[in-house]
Amino acid sequence: MVWHFLDDLSDMLAGWLDFDTYSGYSGRSKRVTAPDLAGLDINDARYNAMRAGVKLDIVLLDPDPPATRGFVAKQDPAPGKDLRRDATVTVWLDFPPQ
Numbered sequence: 001m002v003w004h005f006l007d008d009l010s011d012m013l014a015g016w017l018d019f020d021t022y023s024g025y026s027g028r029s030k031r032v033t034a035p036d037l038a039g040l041d042i043n044d045a046r047y048n049a050m051r052a053g054v055k056l057d058i059v060l061l062d063p064d065p066p067a068t069r070g071f072v073a074k075q076d077p078a079p080g081k082d083l084r085r086d087a088t089v090t091v092w093l094d095f096p097p098q
Contacts (some may be wrong), residue, residue, distance in 0.1 A: 028053075028085065036079035037072045037091055045072050045091055054083060057090040065095045 035052040037045040042058070049056045061073060070093035077089065 030085055032083050032085050032087070034075075034077050034079050034081040034083055034087075034089055037075050037089070038079070040072050041069045042072070042093060043069075049089060053085045055086060055088045057088050059090060059092045061092050061094045065093075066098055068095050068098055070095050 032053040034054065035048045037048060040048065046056060060070070072091045073094035075089055075091045077083065083089075
C-alpha cells in the first residue's frame with residue numbers, strides 16, 4: 001500500500017515538475033513488454049501484470065463461473081508485444097471443471 005502511494009506520488013511530482021525535461025531521466029521506462037499470462041491463475045496474472053507495468057481487463061468465459069479459481073485462457077495483446085506503460089492487457093478467464 002505504501003509502495004503504491006510513493007509510486008503515485010513520484011509520478012505526480014515528475015509530471016508536475018516535468019522531471020524528464022529537467023533531468024533527462026524519468027526513473028521508469030515509458031515502454032514495457034506484454035507479459036505472458038496464459039495458464040496463470042488470476043492472482044498470479046494480476047501480480048505479473050503489475051510487475052510488468054500494465055493494467056488488466058478481465059473477461060469471464062463462463063457468465064456464471066463456479067466457485068473455483070479462474071485461469072487465463074488467452075490474452076490480447078500477445079506476450080512480448082511492445083506497449084506503453086499502463087496499457088491495458090485483456091485476459092479471458094476459464095474455469096476448470098470441479
